[in-house]
Amino acid sequence: MNDFIAQIEARRSIGKLTLPMPNFDELNIALHCATTAPDHKELRPYRFTVMTGEALERFGEVLLQAGLQKADRLGKVLDDTACTKLINTPKRAPMIITVATDYQIHPKVPEFEQLLCVGAVIQNLLLAFESQGYKTVWRTGDLCNEPLIKSHFDVNENNLICGFVYVGTSDITMPEREAVDLANFVKFDH
Template identity: 50%
Template sequence: MTHDAELEHTLTGQQNVKVTDEQLINWIKSRRSIGNLNIPAPTHKQVRAAIACAMTAPDHKKLQPWRFIVTEGNARHRLGKALLAAAEDKALEDGTTLSDQVRQKTYNLPLRAPMIITVTTKMQAHEKVPEFEQLLSAGAAVQNLILALKAQGFSTVWRTGLLANEPAVKAYFNVNEDDYIVAFVYTGSSPCDFPKRDPIDTDELLRFEE
């Protein structure tokens, strides 16, 4: 994009919203994780639009090494049972016992938002695309997904947690042993304003070589 050129972007769910490059960059920088999420959640049409954006992530050899599962309504309770089973299995391995409070908290984890979009890998053997590239592509897809949901007026928080890749949770989502659950994208609406981000200092993390 040329500097300060006016472009058409969809940033609020409305078509043909003209913004400058600087406005677009500042909008991306305003992204924040919001944990207090309520209804309404995105419609299926809005989810499909966000997934289409996720699928534009850099993808060497076009392997599409990611999958998306949308959990809403009563399915959140079934996910809660899977997380609880994973926690119980893990406690058994560690020789410990879960308290009733921890059991209830674990079961309730998926109820913190009206919708959860789970992103998993779908690794494929390819001599030119190592596993780490495919994993990074999945992470890039998550970021695109989050920004596309933000553009449609929704708040999100990217969660994983210690139970995400336990066997019981992988089995629930039909994820292969060698694949990963890389994100639970909790999605919904928030009554809170996006908190302002402190100024971003890139100096310590960046160098230019000529």
């Protein structure tokens, strides 16, 4: 097995990340790798927002407000524990990268294909950070496409936030993955 395949197989989502985080050069390497994902007609139907420091604090406030708005809309009330969890969610990592669609109109590239491109972009981003020694987790959540969240990241109503990629460091040793029986998912047609 080569090193690249070993890294793919070893990559795991880690929920709580700490410093150090990628420096500017490491971040740019990962972002460049992300943009090499398959992209029919090179439409680049994605946008990134990188948050660190005080931006994470502001994001926590926006998450709280979005959660309160959604609860109110549903006729529910968020208790103090839920409010604290929302405001602290961005503090689970020193860097968060928001990845959203930026659909382009093209007669040969439907939106679903552009959405798949963004999924591949995120996977490349995860693997690029892993190859540099960082850990990640790809999160969404039930608030990720609430109007207030989308507005915070300048994502219009026709586009989607596809993920919040949390990036940092962890000394947690994850157990090995159970082997997947490919016979349950693969059909060979000769």
